[in-house]
Amino acid sequence: MRFFSDNAAPVCPQVLEALARVNVLDTAYDGDRWSQQLDGAFSDLFETPVRTLWVPSGTSANALALAALCPPHGSVVCHRDAHIQNDECGAPEFYTHGAKLALAEGVGAKLTPDSVIAVLDRVQQGVHWVQPHAISITNATEYGLVYTPGEVAAISEVAKARALGLHMDGARFANAVAHLGCAPGDVTWRAGVDVLSFGFVKNGGMSAEALIFFQTELADATLYRRKRAGLLLSKGRYLAAQLLAMLEDDLWLANARAANAGAQLLAQAAADRLVHPVEANEVFLKVTPDEAASLRRLGFDFHDWAPGEVRLVTSWDQSEAAIRPLADAIAAL
Amino acid sequence: MRFFSDNAAPVCPQVLEALARVNVLDTAYDGDRWSQQLDGAFSDLFETPVRTLWVPSGTSANALALAALCPPHGSVVCHRDAHIQNDECGAPEFYTHGAKLALAEGVGAKLTPDSVIAVLDRVQQGVHWVQPHAISITNATEYGLVYTPGEVAAISEVAKARALGLHMDGARFANAVAHLGCAPGDVTWRAGVDVLSFGFVKNGGMSAEALIFFQTELADATLYRRKRAGLLLSKGRYLAAQLLAMLEDDLWLANARAANAGAQLLAQAAADRLVHPVEANEVFLKVTPDEAASLRRLGFDFHDWAPGEVRLVTSWDQSEAAIRPLADAIAAL
Amino acid sequence: MRFFSDNAAPVCPQVLEALARVNVLDTAYDGDRWSQQLDGAFSDLFETPVRTLWVPSGTSANALALAALCPPHGSVVCHRDAHIQNDECGAPEFYTHGAKLALAEGVGAKLTPDSVIAVLDRVQQGVHWVQPHAISITNATEYGLVYTPGEVAAISEVAKARALGLHMDGARFANAVAHLGCAPGDVTWRAGVDVLSFGFVKNGGMSAEALIFFQTELADATLYRRKRAGLLLSKGRYLAAQLLAMLEDDLWLANARAANAGAQLLAQAAADRLVHPVEANEVFLKVTPDEAASLRRLGFDFHDWAPGEVRLVTSWDQSEAAIRPLADAIAAL
Amino acid sequence: MRFFSDNAAPVCPQVLEALARVNVLDTAYDGDRWSQQLDGAFSDLFETPVRTLWVPSGTSANALALAALCPPHGSVVCHRDAHIQNDECGAPEFYTHGAKLALAEGVGAKLTPDSVIAVLDRVQQGVHWVQPHAISITNATEYGLVYTPGEVAAISEVAKARALGLHMDGARFANAVAHLGCAPGDVTWRAGVDVLSFGFVKNGGMSAEALIFFQTELADATLYRRKRAGLLLSKGRYLAAQLLAMLEDDLWLANARAANAGAQLLAQAAADRLVHPVEANEVFLKVTPDEAASLRRLGFDFHDWAPGEVRLVTSWDQSEAAIRPLADAIAAL
Structure with a gap:
């Protein structure tokens, strides 16, 4: 009778079965036949070509996403109560080599165009000030609220106008989509999201999250960052299998x-x-x-x-x- | 009929069974009852109190170990053909924030006291030169050779004389111990090793390696580094279970x-x-x-x-x- | 008729004369006879043994100080309007390898024990949260207010109780001391300050600031960090001379x-x-x-x-x- | 009667006079009228449009250059005896956030196309291996040898063929050009150099070196890195003046x-x-x-x-x- 955390829940049986199914000889790292299916499977799901990297945690997905969008001397605008700010022990700063998180306000941990602009407008131009390079939103938010496609698009408009990348922390992306009843693409790339941390572990998975690049060219350097961070597990098929099992029959x-x-x-x-x-x-x-x-x-x-x-x-x-x-x-x- | 890599082998059945066994409600991260058993189980195995952290890859185990032993402005002496130098895409440099690897020679990728000293003696004292802070050896080596307890102790003597930490990359530690027929403690802490990356994945595991601190006080900051790197998986019991299964009945x-x-x-x-x-x-x-x-x-x-x-x-x-x-x-x- | 910035003012003649005076053959870096006098001269000034490093900018002094007090996975409490937060393009994050600045409130950019404690108490214990390791205050503050010895001591009490280091950004330390009329030691080490960025450039200097360690053992690693950052100028006597000229006759x-x-x-x-x-x-x-x-x-x-x-x-x-x-x-x- | 180091020599009188000449009110940082002349003056000297940043040390010039050419997960090929490898306490690793230096051979600390290719060809393609992104040569070398324009061009050909940047550490660039009797542009951009650390301090300067970008678009992010490293001195006119004085009348x-x-x-x-x-x-x-x-x-x-x-x-x-x-x-x- 626990309502403490969705991380406390067990793994769903289809995921465990998938692990058994891939328990055969195959190539190491992400060269195996299941890892190789991820781009296709997620491109189908999102109805657009995407690049997909498995990673073993949501924190690493977020941190790799931010490192792809923001240089060490830049900043990422996020909500004051965002997971990346409060609960990841500085992982964004580690992976970005010291970028700053610029904290914005918003009811229910939701950013709005105005709250983002308020932060952006406080930054003077010039080398003395850390310049914003990206915005990160969490969907569903840390308080269980869901950004609609329209709300995301409104923030994306600000991002595009200022040449900022847009990341979505989707640790509970499935819950957001289930609530919205929309296509996964509607609340992501169609609304301007560049990179998505697509969470599966809280939703019945074991140890695999998907890092989805809608700006597919950002994936190349990320492959090196993933390896360099020790996140390229040597038997990757056991991660890929989890993701594929979760996509199977929705x-x-x-x-x-x-x-x-x-x-x-x-x-x-x-x-x-x-x-x-x-x-x-x-x-x-x-x-x-x-x-x-x-x-x-x-x-x-x-x-x-x-x-x-x-x-x-x-x-x-x-x-x-x-x-x-x-x-x-x-x-x- | 493949002899390409031990990472290509499947996971052994006891490990998969262990995953099923822990597939129940428990606390997140490493608070669960299995993660909590690791210190005890590995202390028993090594016959000395150790601190044990599960991590999802050998690269991350090595990199965390080096970060515990070497500051950003220091260097780690290792063999020219070491995995940490050649095959980890700069993970040691990432985790140590830019420490250098100082490359030593040695037949079969084995360091010797002399080959280590040759590297150490090339470094002048003073702030212009990156000072050595640790030595890292691989057992079994990248060429399948095994350091004996005596050989490790001889290198450790150099380390202690120069106030250097000693790390053992044990991606194939099991194979080394099986070859030596000694107690695991004999070729590690009794021979002066401070930190061990104890590999299980190549040996039938799925996604869990053990990072063992014989200098137990080094574990504290490492817990933060592990989290900060996104390596603290939220359902840690599925990693702990793998390690415990591998220890069971040797x-x-x-x-x-x-x-x-x-x-x-x-x-x-x-x-x-x-x-x-x-x-x-x-x-x-x-x-x-x-x-x-x-x-x-x-x-x-x-x-x-x-x-x-x-x-x-x-x-x-x-x-x-x-x-x-x-x-x-x-x-x- | 300009009141834009004290950085716009020229260099005072005694400093220029000192440059001419040291314009003779001497050892490179900080081995020269003037650099070697700094520890003594500043120990005399502060009436306690200190270690003193010249650096070419206030930003580098601050960043080196914070790197000495805070690990990459830690945080530094400072005022929301602090120079280190707003005007150094992320130098603290660069030098600390990604530590966070935890922002506190306070009238006139002055921290108080209560405003510091409010920030500290928001941080839960454990590896998910970046733990505070230091406090940084600016004296005089960014709004020209001066901390008294008593005010500094009150903050230091909080620091000591929580095992935090205490840094003072003294870009305008001279103006603060001139206002207070106290001994320089009264508002620094006697009040619990561990490291001081002692500014001279805004006060008539050209290109030399003094980084003062009252916790003298922190200087050792800082010497490496200074070199590694390219801050160890090869003709250091021209920096040391500036500082000595500024101390001469107060x-x-x-x-x-x-x-x-x-x-x-x-x-x-x-x-x-x-x-x-x-x-x-x-x-x-x-x-x-x-x-x-x-x-x-x-x-x-x-x-x-x-x-x-x-x-x-x-x-x-x-x-x-x-x-x-x-x-x-x-x-x- | 010293022949220990050219850093031990005094500053030449024209440089000191220049300091006195600019000792008037002006804008802070690099907004002053002398800093603003640098791009023009060096573009004239090199007979091509360049971007020029003053920095206070050769180490910082080199490290900023490498950070502009190489990502954290990349490597820079340099000679085994290069200053950036041996004498800068890891500054390249600090500024690049952990890139590796890949060491090549060559008589007199000179690289050749063959010695560079030997290093490049040892690197397998793929994320497990740190990929080369740049080559750095020193002219004159650490052993006082001078690359001719033809020799530089031959290395540049390798660089271009592999999409690598080319940096020249010119701590003694003046000595090289004096020996060659060529135009400064002949042995730099006309021979394929992208970034030059143009040293003045060993050659009679006091505390200013010039970082020259022939690939001018690389300067933009470098301005942020310079500030973030605490290298943007607040009274920049005293650095700019040194460089201009050194250019005056050659x-x-x-x-x-x-x-x-x-x-x-x-x-x-x-x-x-x-x-x-x-x-x-x-x-x-x-x-x-x-x-x-x-x-x-x-x-x-x-x-x-x-x-x-x-x-x-x-x-x-x-x-x-x-x-x-x-x-x-x-x-x-």
């Missing part, structure tokens, strides 16, 4: 829909306790310490987010029956 | 013995074609291009190492029956 | 007093137009665009700081007669 | 000719003791320890280069009369 979407549905169940029970609208698989609730304690006594595990506020995360493997007890307990507070 | 040793035995079979057939003595699971042969072509026509796959020289690598999963045809073909050349 | 203090006096003259004229109290050699005024334009028509040059706000900087070489016309013009607005 | 050439002439005097006396032909202002002699000692007893100071070998360096300020005693002493050995 398993990634089914898993995300399940997690989102669980969150909706909680949201309905929570009513006016909600801190943010619930759009993906995260639910932020206003509860008193006593109420939090009483929920924990019932066996529910979750994260204290801020004073008087807790975070509940639902996962791909939680059925309505698994969620219902918590929903009831919240309603009964 | 599977790692059994696998290495099998691979070494295969190499011995080839070595006997090769006789005076051998470029190096065969001590681990690599066999380097003098063959003419015509001979190489004829072996390939028979279906054997291997690496052209140098003009007139090929490399054969045997794996944990190759039985005598699997090796015999190549041995016979070599003998028949 | 020229540095006399120059700073002159600049401060000019600022006071302006402050008196400005009355309630002052944005900040005037303590060093910077004056921030509220003026309308029309008023600013009328001052410029009179030949006065200055920096538009913010809407409705301008910055005037006085220099070591400006006599009362040189300042008076601007003071009168301001009073007459 | 002072740089006159100084270099004087130093070269001194070396020739020594070379004639040395006869068959010469280790290398003497082309610039360095003389390497075979002498026994006893002979070296006897020269030192006569008051001559020089560098022990290797067992049985010493280095003598002549400077811009040494007349024939100043050199003659050493020449005689060598002849008399």
Whole structure:
């Protein structure tokens, strides 16, 4: 009965089966027949030619993406509460060799054109000031909100006008797409995204994320950065297989829909306790310490987010029956 | 019938089974119950308290080890043919923020005290010259030779006399220990090694290597570097489980013995074609291009190492029956 | 009639004369007899043993100081408006290999124990979060305010309690000391400062700043970092000579007093137009665009700081007669 | 009577006079009227449009040049005895964020097309191997030999064929040009050089070197790197003035000719003791320890280069009369 993190959930069976299926002799690194299918499979999914690199973590996907978009002497505009700023121990700075993150405001950890422009306009031209080179947004955001294609496109317009790259941290991209009901391409490249960190691990995967380049020429140098970072695992087929298994029959979407549905169940029970609208698989609730304690006594595990506020995360493997007890307990507070 | 690389071999069944076994709810990152067992399990194996970090690749293990031993303005002495110098796309330079590798000579990619001292003595004291801070040796070496405990201790003496750290790249550490028949501690910390990259992937693992700190205080900052590099996978139990499975009943040793035995079979057939003595699971042969072509026509796959020289690598999963045809073909050349 | 920047002022004659005086044969780099005097001269000035490195710029002094105090995976707490954050194009990130600056609030660009603690307390323990390793304060601040010894000591208490280093950016340290009337040691090491960037260029020097280590053991690695950054000029005597000339007969203090006096003259004229109290050699005024334009028509040059706000900087070489016309013009607005 | 280093020589009077001449109010950093003249003055000298940045040291010029030509995951081919490899404490690695130097052979520290190709051909294609991105040559070399325009062009042909940049470390460029008697453009851009570190300090300057971009578009990002490294001194007119003074009436050439002439005097006396032909202002002699000692007893100071070998360096300020005693002493050995 845990709602602590979608990283705590087990791996879905199709992924484990895929590992067994590729457990045969093949070429090392990413030369194997499964790794070689990734560009094609993701190009199909996104309905445009993409370059796809497997990596073993979302942090490394994000950091490689930013290194592809921003030189060491540049900056990346992101939300003050972005994962890349707060939860990656400086990975962006490591991979970019010291670029800065320029922090913007926005409700629910969502940037807007105005909040981005406010940051951009504070920077004077000239060598004394770190110049912005990219914008990074998270979809779904750290508070479970989802950027629509239109919202992304509006930010992209700012990016294009200022010659900035646009990165999307999609650790919960599946949940965002499941919520939107749009094509994956609609909220990414069609809306101006250049690079996407497409997360699978929180969504039932084990150890493989996809780094997707819509600006395909950015992938070349990234291949060197991936190797140089020790991220080019020697038996890459076991990563590629996970991604392919998740794409098969849109398993990634089914898993995300399940997690989102669980969150909706909680949201309905929570009513006016909600801190943010619930759009993906995260639910932020206003509860008193006593109420939090009483929920924990019932066996529910979750994260204290801020004073008087807790975070509940639902996962791909939680059925309505698994969620219902918590929903009831919240309603009964 | 491939002898191209031990990375091409499949994962051994016990490792896959372990993945299934840990496929339950648990804490994220390395807080889970299996990750928490690593320090204990490896301390038992090495008969001394160690700190153990799982990482997803040998390159990242090596690079983190060097970053723990050498500042950005220092150098690491290694063999001219070392993997860290030649095959990691500059990972040591990335993780150390630009330390240099100082290249030493030695037969069979083995350093000796004299070859190390020759490099050290070329460096003048003072800020104009990059000062050595560590030595890195590979055991078994890139040419399949094995350092004995005595040989390691002799190098360690040089290291200690000059206040240098000592790292062992053990991508094929299992093969070395299987050859030596000694305790793992004998050829590492008892011989003065400070940090060991203990490889499992080439030996039947999937995606987990162990970074072992005998100088345990070096682990603290390394935990930050691992996270910052995007190497702290969010579902760490699937890495820890691999390592624990390999330790169970000394599977790692059994696998290495099998691979070494295969190499011995080839070595006997090769006789005076051998470029190096065969001590681990690599066999380097003098063959003419015509001979190489004829072996390939028979279906054997291997690496052209140098003009007139090929490399054969045997794996944990190759039985005598699997090796015999190549041995016979070599003998028949 | 310029009040744009103290960097625009010429070099004071004693410094130029010192260059001529050392224009003889001597050893290269910092082995010459003048460079060798720096530790002694600054130890005398600070009444404690210090290590002193000349560097050619304030930015490099600051960046080397931070690199000595903070690892790549750490952070430095500084004011949101600090020079190291805003005006050095990411030099701290370059020299520290990607450490973060954690931004704190405070009136007049001054940190307080509370504003520092507010930043520190937002950081959770553990490897996911960049941990603070140092605090950097600017004295005089970017708005010309001066930290008293007591204020520095209060921040140092926080630093010591959390095991953080304490750096002082003293680009206008002379102006601060001139204002305080205290011994240089009172507002630095006696108040807990570990490293000081002691600026001379804005105060009549040409191209030499002093990096002062009160924690003397931090200097050793810094010598390597200075060389590695190309900052160890080959004819170092021409830098050392500048610093020694500025110390001679307390020229540095006399120059700073002159600049401060000019600022006071302006402050008196400005009355309630002052944005900040005037303590060093910077004056921030509220003026309308029309008023600013009328001052410029009179030949006065200055920096538009913010809407409705301008910055005037006085220099070591400006006599009362040189300042008076601007003071009168301001009073007459 | 010193022949230890051309860095030990004093600054030539015209440079000091220039400092006095610019000692007036002007804009900070490189906005002043003298810094603004550099592009024009050096474009005239080189007979092609160039971008010119002053920097305070040769090491920083070299390191910025390499950072402009090589990404962090690349390598720069240079001679095994190059200054960038041996004497800069890893500055190239710092500024390039960890690129490697790939070491080539060659008599007298001179690369040849063949020695470069030998290094290039050892690198396999693919992400496992650090790929070469640039070649760096030193003219005059560390052993005082001079590349002719034809020799540079031959190396440039290799560079262009492999899409590599070409850097020239011209710490003693003036001595090289003085020896060649060619136009400065002949041995640089006309021969395919992309970036030149044009040294002035060893040749009578004080603290300013010129970084010359023939590939002018490379200068843009370098301006940011220069600032970020703390190399953009705030009173830049005192650096620009040095360079302009050295160009005035070809002072740089006159100084270099004087130093070269001194070396020739020594070379004639040395006869068959010469280790290398003497082309610039360095003389390497075979002498026994006893002979070296006897020269030192006569008051001559020089560098022990290797067992049985010493280095003598002549400077811009040494007349024939100043050199003659050493020449005689060598002849008399």
